[in-house]
Amino acid sequence: xLSNLGIIFSSVAFFVSLALIYLSLAELKISNNIISQxxxxxxxxxLIFSILSFFVLLxxxxxxxxxxxxxxxxSHTTKPLFYKISGTWGNHxxxxxxxxxxxxxxxxxxxxxxxxxxxxxxIYTLIFQNLLITGFLIFLLxxxxxxxxxxxxxxxxxxxxPILQDPALAIHPPLLYVGFVGSSIYFSAALAALVSKVEAxxxxxxxxxxxxxxWFFQTTGILVGSIWAYYELGWGGYWFxxxxxxxxxxxxxxxxxLLHSVLVLERKIGLYSWVIVLSILTFTMSVVGTFLVRxxxxxxxxxxxxxPSRGLFILIFLILMVFSSIxxxxxxxxxxxKNYALFSKEFFILINNWFMVFFLAVVLIGTLYPIFxxxxxxxxxxxxxxxxxxxxxxxxxxxxxxMTSGPRHSWISSEIKKIFNIxxxxxxxxxxxxxxLIKESSLIINLILLFSIYLIVQxxxxxxxxxxxxxxxxxxxxxxxxxxxxxxFISINxxxxxxxxxxxxxxxxxxxxxxxxxxxxxxxxxxxxxxxVIGHFEIINNEKLIKENxxxxxxxxxxxxxxxxxxxxxxxxxxxxxxxxxNISDTDIFNIKFQKKPFMNFIWLSVLxxxxxxxxxxxxxxxx
Amino acid sequence: xxxxxxxxxxLIFLTISLLSIVLITFVFKTLEDNxxxxxxPSDIDQNEKIKLNKNIxxxxxxxxxxxxxxxxxxxxxxxxxxxxxxxxxxxxxxxLFAEGKGVVAEGKLQDxxxxxxxxxxxxHDETYMPPEMKESLKENVK
Numbered sequence: 001x002l003s004n005l006g007i008i009f010s011s012v013a014f015f016v017s018l019a020l021i022y023l024s025l026a027e028l029k030i031s032n033n034i035i036s037q038x039x040x041x042x043x044x045x046x047l048i049f050s051i052l053s054f055f056v057l058l059x060x061x062x063x064x065x066x067x068x069x070x071x072x073x074x075s076h077t078t079k080p081l082f083y084k085i086s087g088t089w090g091n092h093x094x095x096x097x098x099x100x101x102x103x104x105x106x107x108x109x110x111x112x113x114x115x116x117x118x119x120x121x122x123i124y125t126l127i128f129q130n131l132l133i134t135g136f137l138i139f140l141l142x143x144x145x146x147x148x149x150x151x152x153x154x155x156x157x158x159x160x161x162p163i164l165q166d167p168a169l170a171i172h173p174p175l176l177y178v179g180f181v182g183s184s185i186y187f188s189a190a191l192a193a194l195v196s197k198v199e200a201x202x203x204x205x206x207x208x209x210x211x212x213x214x215w216f217f218q219t220t221g222i223l224v225g226s227i228w229a230y231y232e233l234g235w236g237g238y239w240f241x242x243x244x245x246x247x248x249x250x251x252x253x254x255x256x257x258l259l260h261s262v263l264v265l266e267r268k269i270g271l272y273s274w275v276i277v278l279s280i281l282t283f284t285m286s287v288v289g290t291f292l293v294r295x296x297x298x299x300x301x302x303x304x305x306x307x308p309s310r311g312l313f314i315l316i317f318l319i320l321m322v323f324s325s326i327x328x329x330x331x332x333x334x335x336x337x338k339n340y341a342l343f344s345k346e347f348f349i350l351i352n353n354w355f356m357v358f359f360l361a362v363v364l365i366g367t368l369y370p371i372f373x374x375x376x377x378x379x380x381x382x383x384x385x386x387x388x389x390x391x392x393x394x395x396x397x398x399x400x401x402x403m404t405s406g407p408r409h410s411w412i413s414s415e416i417k418k419i420f421n422i423x424x425x426x427x428x429x430x431x432x433x434x435x436x437l438i439k440e441s442s443l444i445i446n447l448i449l450l451f452s453i454y455l456i457v458q459x460x461x462x463x464x465x466x467x468x469x470x471x472x473x474x475x476x477x478x479x480x481x482x483x484x485x486x487x488x489f490i491s492i493n494x495x496x497x498x499x500x501x502x503x504x505x506x507x508x509x510x511x512x513x514x515x516x517x518x519x520x521x522x523x524x525x526x527x528x529x530x531x532x533v534i535g536h537f538e539i540i541n542n543e544k545l546i547k548e549n550x551x552x553x554x555x556x557x558x559x560x561x562x563x564x565x566x567x568x569x570x571x572x573x574x575x576x577x578x579x580x581x582x583n584i585s586d587t588d589i590f591n592i593k594f595q596k597k598p599f600m601n602f603i604w605l606s607v608l609x610x611x612x613x614x615x616x617x618x619x620x621x622x623x624x
Numbered sequence: 625x626x627x628x629x630x631x632x633x634x635l636i637f638l639t640i641s642l643l644s645i646v647l648i649t650f651v652f653k654t655l656e657d658n659x660x661x662x663x664x665p666s667d668i669d670q671n672e673k674i675k676l677n678k679n680i681x682x683x684x685x686x687x688x689x690x691x692x693x694x695x696x697x698x699x700x701x702x703x704x705x706x707x708x709x710x711x712x713x714x715x716x717x718x719x720l721f722a723e724g725k726g727v728v729a730e731g732k733l734q735d736x737x738x739x740x741x742x743x744x745x746x747x748h749d750e751t752y753m754p755p756e757m758k759e760s761l762k763e764n765v766k
Binding site (some may be wrong): 137234235358361362365369370379380381383384386387390391501502503507562563564565581582583584585587589591592593 | 647650651652654655657658659660661662663679681691692693694695696697698714715716717718719720721722
């Protein structure tokens with residue numbers, strides 16, 4: 001019943017999208033100053049039907065309607081309601097439906113909220129956006145239909161992987177999708193700008209809020225995913241350079257570049273083509289990321305069961321998208337006016353863009369190289385974190401320096417606002433204190449620390465100065481401040497992390513550096529849908545005489561039968577204590593992983609600050 | 625011969641190309657030093673060129689009945705149904721590690737029959753298998 005309804009609703013959404021494209025094309029031929037009401041109405045109908053189809057799937061999950069294969073494969077009656085709901089987008093088909101919903105929502109909002117006077121620009125944006133929507137709807141209806149029926153109807157579902165039953169992971173995909181898919185609207189707008197020959201400023205003001213908002217969601221989505229990986233995977237890390245993580249980072253780098261270059265475009269200084277290229281690339285990279293994750297050509301920790309036919313569809317779609325973009329770009333290539341001076345603000349923004357593109361290239365090469373090597377010579381390899389760390393670390397130094405000095409330059413001219421020498425002195429002395437506290441010998445890490453402190457101090461003063469002058473550019477200050485903190489705390493975390501692996505029996509005592517770990521007790525509990533084995537550990541810091549109790553847990557779920565190891569984390573202001581326990585051969589010996597992770601909360605907080613900058617930028621009054 | 629404008633342009637162009645070449649060489653050099661090659665137990669048996677002091681990944685099935693937890697380490701046998709290799713590991717295993725299931729281990733070879741693992745890789749999906757393993761197993765089961 002729900003299955004048929006879902007198919008009907010999504011098919012209607014598909015036909016409405018086709019109608020919208022047709023009517024928009026017809027609308028272009030009429031010379032009028034306003035867009036006719038018809039278009040607005042149909043756009044609303046499209047939104048309603050796509051939301052309805054998502055709602056049907058949601059109901060299917062809430063009421064465990066196993067007549068749909070998708071619900072049968074990913075849900076179970078005993079699952080808590082919250083995870084039944086989040087299960088809707090926790091799988092390939094459901095997440096594709098969510099993806100389409102966001103595409104439609106953004107298309108609708110762009111049409112209604114955009115005050116741009118250029119009528120053709122808006123209509124073209126609508127057309128391009130709806131081409132994307134129809135493309136993904138075809139994919140949904142033909143290849144990955146979440147409403148496919150199953151007969152006979154099973155009594156019970158197969159359950160959702162317990163690792164995915166987690167609040168962070170429930171909100172992580174929607175956040176990331178708003179970021180990923182949000183970039184579609186400036187992809188469409190960029191192409192529309194080319195075709196309708198919109199002037200620079202008009203393009204900049206129409207895409208700027210969408211860039212900020214999608215950047216905010218992308219940043220937050222990455223943060224939540226990273227937090228999840230930290231406490232759920234039990235490795236104690238927060239970034240593994242896993243291909244899936246990379247595929248969310250790559251669009252982020254491009255969005256960051258775009259976020260900056262739009263500022264130049266807004267002031268009519270230049271970069272018109274560059275902004276368009278970046279807009280096109282960002283969404284392309286989002287689709288590439290999706291392709292890499294869903295097609296299964298990459299070896300990664302993510303869960304989507306793989307199916308080559310999905311990959312093929314996305315690949316064909318991607319190729320069509322890229323080639324038509326290139327065609328449109330060269331057919332309507334704009335003539336560029338350049339008038340920027342060396343060492344002006346826009347010069348530094350351009351350098352920022354070069355850095356982002358370089359980082360993107362490094363991550364892209366690291367992610368794709370294994371695929372190329374495999375297809376070319378059949379050699380299986382993977383690229384480890386040392387590659388990324390080794391390359392990216394030295395480049396952070398000039399980046400941090402430019403982030404500090406760049407914003408202090410004026411637009412257009414090379415005039416520099418007075419450099420606070422006091423800031424330099426203060427940063428240096430702060431650095432010396434840090435240096436004597438930590439006694440780190442690596443030159444690169446020391447330089448990174450020095451320049452991150454410089455950035456932190458500078459943004460701090462900027463805040464004070466701007467607050468006095470009331471002309472506050474809060475978004476930039478908050479984000480840059482957050483970035484300085486992030487790099488600083490990651491470096492400190494990197495230096496002071498402790499990790500130790502050992503085996504222990506009940507009652508054992510283990511000494512690691514300044515810590516004494518005692519395996520005190522073992523508790524077995526029977527919960528609603530799993531059996532739990534909890535270890536009670538006492539960790540004593542011999543230096544500070546602090547006692548902490550940690551309880552790592554082994555869970556044996558029944559639906560589907562899965563074992564998970566729940567890390568026990570004592571999160572403190574300065575440091576996290578992290579303990580995981582596993583048992584594999586039913587003996588009384590347990591495998592223990594003990595970790596000390598300094599400043600984890602500060603790392604999360606820094607990323608949060610960075611993303612808050614995005615929201616502030618979104619809320620800021622537009623320059624008119 | 626060349627006027628100043630063209631000369632400047634040429635200079636900028638040359639600097640950029642030189643810089644790109646240096647960067648690309650740097651990136652690929654680092655890449656080469658940091659790739660982890662993947663081998664099956666049979667590969668290790670046949671290939672003479674695998675260096676002992678380099679980090680690699682091995683993969684296959686955990687042999688039934690081979691997992692032993694000892695005082696300080698975990699030992700198990702990885703098999704591709706043709707050749708076997710003993711793996712020694714210290715630490716917690718990922719949730720889906722089990723006898724008869726697929727596994728990928730990262731670490732160093734001690735000799736042709738003994739592997740010292742630093743990391744056992746997690747696979748979230750019970751039905752999921754790394755593509756490289758699927759292939760190497762497919763060939764051997766036939």
